Amino acid sequence: MAIETHDLVLQFPGSQEPTLKNISITIPEGSFAVLVGASGSGKSTLLHCLAGLLTPTSGTVTDNGEVVTAPSPRRGVAFQRDVLFPWMTVADNIDFALTARRLAKPERRAKIRELLDVVGLRQEVAGQRPTELSGGMRQRVSIARVLAGEPTVMLMDEPFAALDALTRLRMQDLLIDLWTRLNRTIVFVTHDIDEAIRLGDTVNVLRDGQVVDHITNPLSRPRPADALADQHGYSEFRKTLHHQLGIDHALH
Amino acid sequence: MATDVQMVAAGTRSPTPAGEARPRRSVRLRSAAAHFGPFGWTVAGLVLASAVWSLVVASGRFPRQLFPSVPEILAAGRTLWTEGLLVDDIGASLGRAALGFTIGALIGITIAVLTATTAAGRHLLQPVLRVFAPIPTIGLVPLAILWFGLGENSKTLVIALGVFVPVWINSHSGLASTPVDYLKAARCLGAGRWQTLRKVVLPEAAPDIASGLRVGAAMAFVLIVVAEMTGTTAGIGYRIYQAQLFSQADRLIFCLIILGIVGALCDLAVHSVTSPFTRWAQEER
Numbered sequence: 363m364a365i366e367t368h369d370l371v372l373q374f375p376g377s378q379e380p381t382l383k384n385i386s387i388t389i390p391e392g393s394f395a396v397l398v399g400a401s402g403s404g405k406s407t408l409l410h411c412l413a414g415l416l417t418p419t420s421g422t423v424t425d426n427g428e429v430v431t432a433p434s435p436r437r438g439v440a441f442q443r444d445v446l447f448p449w450m451t452v453a454d455n456i457d458f459a460l461t462a463r464r465l466a467k468p469e470r471r472a473k474i475r476e477l478l479d480v481v482g483l484r485q486e487v488a489g490q491r492p493t494e495l496s497g498g499m500r501q502r503v504s505i506a507r508v509l510a511g512e513p514t515v516m517l518m519d520e521p522f523a524a525l526d527a528l529t530r531l532r533m534q535d536l537l538i539d540l541w542t543r544l545n546r547t548i549v550f551v552t553h554d555i556d557e558a559i560r561l562g563d564t565v566n567v568l569r570d571g572q573v574v575d576h577i578t579n580p581l582s583r584p585r586p587a588d589a590l591a592d593q594h595g596y597s598e599f600r601k602t603l604h605h606q607l608g609i610d611h612a613l614h
Numbered sequence: 615m616a617t618d619v620q621m622v623a624a625g626t627r628s629p630t631p632a633g634e635a636r637p638r639r640s641v642r643l644r645s646a647a648a649h650f651g652p653f654g655w656t657v658a659g660l661v662l663a664s665a666v667w668s669l670v671v672a673s674g675r676f677p678r679q680l681f682p683s684v685p686e687i688l689a690a691g692r693t694l695w696t697e698g699l700l701v702d703d704i705g706a707s708l709g710r711a712a713l714g715f716t717i718g719a720l721i722g723i724t725i726a727v728l729t730a731t732t733a734a735g736r737h738l739l740q741p742v743l744r745v746f747a748p749i750p751t752i753g754l755v756p757l758a759i760l761w762f763g764l765g766e767n768s769k770t771l772v773i774a775l776g777v778f779v780p781v782w783i784n785s786h787s788g789l790a791s792t793p794v795d796y797l798k799a800a801r802c803l804g805a806g807r808w809q810t811l812r813k814v815v816l817p818e819a820a821p822d823i824a825s826g827l828r829v830g831a832a833m834a835f836v837l838i839v840v841a842e843m844t845g846t847t848a849g850i851g852y853r854i855y856q857a858q859l860f861s862q863a864d865r866l867i868f869c870l871i872i873l874g875i876v877g878a879l880c881d882l883a884v885h886s887v888t889s890p891f892t893r894w895a896q897e898e899r
Contacts, residue, residue, distance in 0.1 A: 397867040415798055435804035445799040447893040458813060462804035494896045511803050 365412060365437070365515055365547065370421035372407060380419065381407050383571045389549055389564075391514075394541055396562030397551045400607060404571040405551045406442075406519050413439045413517050413548060425515065434461065435511030440521040444504040446492040448596045452478075452503050453488040477506040480544075488554060498529035502536065515547040522557070529605075531587045531597035534560060538584075555603050560585050561594065567606040575606045682864035685872075688866035695715060699853065703869075704876060706848040710766070710841065711834040711880070719830055722773070722781030729782075731811065732791035740786075747783060751776035751833075752840055764845025776837040777830035784829065788822025789815055819897040825886035831884045835877040841849025850876070 366388045372378040382404050389395045398406040410416040411423055414433040423430040425437060446455050453474050478485060479500040481562040485502055490498055508516060514609070518537075522530045534557065541548050552558050558565050559581065567575040580595040590596060650658070664684050670676065671683050682690075694700040728735030729743065755772055762768035792815050800810045816823075842851025850873050857866035 369878075413802060415802070433798075433802045433804075435802065437802070439799070439800065439802040441795060443795060444707075445794065445795045447799075447814060447817070448898050449820070450813075458800075458805065459803040461813075462806070464810060491894065493894070493896065507803065 364388050365425045365603075366423070367411070368409060368422050368424070370408070370423065371402075371419045372411060372416060372531050373419045377399070379571075381571050382411065382418070384421070385571075386421075387573055387576065389515075389547060389565055391547055392402055394404040394548045394561060396558040396561075396565045397549065397568055398553065398555065398558040398565055398603065398607070399568030400553060403568040405553075405568045408568065409439075409517050409519050409549065409551050412515075413437050413468055415439070421440070434599070435459065436513055437515045438508035438511050438513030439506050440501075440504055440516065442520045443605070444492070444497075444500040444521075446500055446503055446507070448492050450539045451489050452483075452495070455492070456507050456510050459507050463511065464575055473510065474520070477509055479598060480509065481506045487594075496529070497525050498533060501525065501533055505540070509544070513546065515549065518548065518550045520551050523552075523554075530557075534587065537561065555600060555607075556590065559599060560587060560590055560604065564601065567603065569606070569608060575598055575602075577602065578608075618702040672740045672819065674693050679861065680863050682785065682867065688862045690862065691872075694853070696863065699848075700872070702848050703850050703853050704872065705848070706852075707842065707850040707873075708818050708876065708880075709836050710769050710849065711773060711831075711838050714770045714837070715831060715834045716776050717770065718774035718777025718834075719781050719827055722778045722826065722830070725778075725824075726782050726785030726789055727811070727816075730786050731815065743782065747779050750770045751779070751837060755840060757804060759844070768845070769841035772841045776833045779825075780829035780833055781826040784826025788819030788826075792818050817894075818890065820888070820891040824885075824892050827884050827888060828881055829870050831880050832877060835880070839873070 367385050369421070370382055370385040371380050371570070372382040385408060397408060399405040407416065409417055412425075412430070414423070414430045414437065417431070424503045425434075430437075446452075447458065450458065456474045456477055457470055460473055465473065474488060475485060478488060483499065483502050483506070483528075487499065492503065495503065504521070522533045525533060537548070537550075538561065548561075550558075550561055552561075559579065563579050565575075565577045565579060566573050569575070577599070580599055581590075585593065615780055618853040626746075626829045627887060671678070671681050689701070694703075725735075725743070729740045751772060754775055755768075758771045758775075762771060796814050796818060797810065800814050805813070838849065839851035839854060842849035843855045846852050850869050854866055854873075857863070857869060
């Protein structure tokens with residue numbers, strides 16, 4: 363079972379041409395797929411279609427065989443900005459997702475403790491407000507809140523883009539660890555080629571609203587950040603992605 | 615020695631005890647100002663205003679009967695107190711203001727939820743209220759008297775209508791401008807309409823709702839004067855009107871000061887009640 367798109371077209375009202383043009387992709391269950399592309403290539407729009415936040419002009423998105431028409435906690439979304447509710451504590455933010463699942467209070471309390479543990483946050487953080495946390499901690503809470511919805515697919519829209527380089531690498535480690543332990547499907551949007559190479563099993567390259575290539579990552583796991591460039595096949599893979607993204611044209 | 619002469623010639627301040635005294639004094643003044651606190655500053659402001667008023671009165675340019683001195687104003691207040699009128703007037707005005715404020719605020723917030731979050735409210739109510747909002751509430755007093763007579767109901771209606779408008783406008787503005795990202799996040803987490811309204815839309819709009827309530831509270835005190843001019847025998851507004859009829863400027867000014875103090879205290883009360891809901895916005899800044 364997978365999340366799939368069939369001839370997906372999306373044209374915003376008033377725009378001259380479609381933002382997404384006949385996209386057909388299959389993301390198998392349990393895989394770690396990356397959508398990579400430059401700004402304006404349509405990768406975030408595609409992710410929003412997968413989430414059910416945007417209705418395609420034509421074509422379909424199916425999740426586990428069912429046509430996606432609206433958002434569902436089954437497909438958890440981590441946004442570029444963490445979108446934590448600043449008037450709530452960390453615990454209340456996670457509780458928001460658990461309440462939506464209609465869990466009883468004692469069960470919710472236990473689940474909050476468990477989720478903080480899963481994303482590597484101390485229990486004392488539960489009572490703090492998002493404004494008191496660092497960018498990395500906020501994204502950890504955001505991931506915990508997504509996980510609280512018990513998603514089978516995690517859709518991540520450049521969630522680490524605003525973080526500093528070191529925190530970003532740590533968050534990538536956390537995400538790989540979560541993916542390995544929890545066996546969720548992850549669709550990760552990025553414009554960073556090294557991030558795509560490090561995280562994805564498959565990389566879908568988007569250009570001008572089209573998937574121009576779908577490449578299986580030749581690098582074996584684990585892919586530690588400090589030794590990524592030393593791995594066999596890294597340079598070739600990077601060159602291919604550069605070529606598909608049109609970066610070599612832009613540079614010459 | 616030559617260096618000292620050059621320093622003086624160049625206008626450089628020599629490190630003499632006299633030279634050091636100036637910055638020390640300013641530091642002391644600043645530290646005293648910091649320890650003064652809001653209450654101290656309020657008292658200082660009132661003392662300054664009294665001094666300016668006393669100067670105006672002492673100038674003799676204005677008739678004494680219309681411009682009484684500060685001791686005369688205080689004496690008029692003492693008379694009101696000893697006659698037992700002051701407490702009754704404050705109680706009557708506060709009661710009316712509180713009732714009108716509660717009704718106006720509750721209706722204002724409820725209608726704002728409807729106009730900001732439902733299509734029916736947006737299409738049906740909003741245009742009507744946009745026409746209603748600019749009508750001065752004072753202009754509705756004759757209509758209120760016509761409908762409800764000179765009794766308490768017309769006074770409550772006038773105050774409630776005056777409170778309703780700013781509460782509705784501010785609340786609607788806050789409720790209608792919930793960031794789309796928050797709504798998207800709530801939908802993706804599986805939250806229903808009620809949970810989104812209660813846990814996302816209302817708390818996010820709390821700072822705007824609180825501003826509306828504070829403006830509404832101030833409006834209640836403006837309208838209490840208008841509402842109490844007819845059909846009552848107690849209240850600060852009634853006392854002001856009576857003082858005007860009998861040319862008692864000292865009593866009238868004292869009542870205005872009391873009205874101001876009570877209004878400021880009510881504003882503080884509204885602020886302290888709403889601040890737990892709006893603290894997040896201050897922390898975010």
